[in-house]
Amino acid sequence: MADNSVIKQYNNILKRHREERRVFDSRKSGPLSGVLEILKVAMYLNELIPKDKKLIILGIGSPDMMADFVGPCTGLLLKRATDAIYVYGTSYSPVDASNINEYFRLLNERHKDDFIIAIDSCTFEETEKGKIVIKNRPLSPGIAIDRDNGLAPMGDISIMGIVGKDYEEMCQEDCFDLQIASMPDFIVRSLLWYLRLFRDEPIMDIDICTDIKQSYKRKLRLQADRR
Numbered sequence: 001m002a003d004n005s006v007i008k009q010y011n012n013i014l015k016r017h018r019e020e021r022r023v024f025d026s027r028k029s030g031p032l033s034g035v036l037e038i039l040k041v042a043m044y045l046n047e048l049i050p051k052d053k054k055l056i057i058l059g060i061g062s063p064d065m066m067a068d069f070v071g072p073c074t075g076l077l078l079k080r081a082t083d084a085i086y087v088y089g090t091s092y093s094p095v096d097a098s099n100i101n102e103y104f105r106l107l108n109e110r111h112k113d114d115f116i117i118a119i120d121s122c123t124f125e126e127t128e129k130g131k132i133v134i135k136n137r138p139l140s141p142g143i144a145i146d147r148d149n150g151l152a153p154m155g156d157i158s159i160m161g162i163v164g165k166d167y168e169e170m171c172q173e174d175c176f177d178l179q180i181a182s183m184p185d186f187i188v189r190s191l192l193w194y195l196r197l198f199r200d201e202p203i204m205d206i207d208i209c210t211d212i213k214q215s216y217k218r219k220l221r222l223q224a225d226r227r
Contacts, residue, residue, distance in 0.1 A: 026186035027130040041190035053115035059089030070161035073184040084201040118155030130179035
């Protein structure tokens with residue numbers, strides 16, 4: 001009986017863990033599979049986000065490093081695509097280790113009753129690069145470098161883009177990576193579809209986001225060529 005009880009508890013823990021996180025694949029690029037994956041994200045966000053709450057996006061990271069730019073690039077694209085979500089943390093005004101404590105206080109003061117989605121990069125196996133992890137719990141800043149930096153968790157839910165296994169090595173190389181560059185566009189499209197389908201928000205034509213992403217990628221290439 002004791003063994004059965006332990007197994008039951010273990011299964012319940014696994015079930016809660018699965019319910020708290022889901023993984024989506026931004027690498028699906030087919031005309032049908034890509035759209036279906038985005039719609040899956042939009043529907044999952046609809047399960048997590050209360051309808052009566054104002055949405056706030058917190059993009060965490062540095063736009064100067066490819067391995068850490070998922071958050072600020074998502075913030076930039078989203079800010080240009082819609083006014084329905086207030087955005088902190090973009091490529092031009094990043095939220096990173098130098099100022100994250102200030103934003104923690106600001107969010108607590110201004111957005112106590114709002115719903116905050118924290119977005120950042122994270123590390124995992126190299127084969128998982130390009131996948132998006134959505135967790136039904138706050139984000140711990142610094143997760144991209146797999147390090148406990150003592151900062152308080154931020155956000156009501158978190159969206160993380162897997163950038164590979166070795167963050168430090170990627171920062172040293174700092175080369176353009178198409179899989180990483182595609183994740184902000186995928187996240188933005190998913191959020192925009194959520195707004196369109198479940199909040200009836202007037203938003204910019206979604207195809208325009210691709211043009212914005214392409215121009216940003218060209219900027220990164222130019223920066224890489226100058227080095």
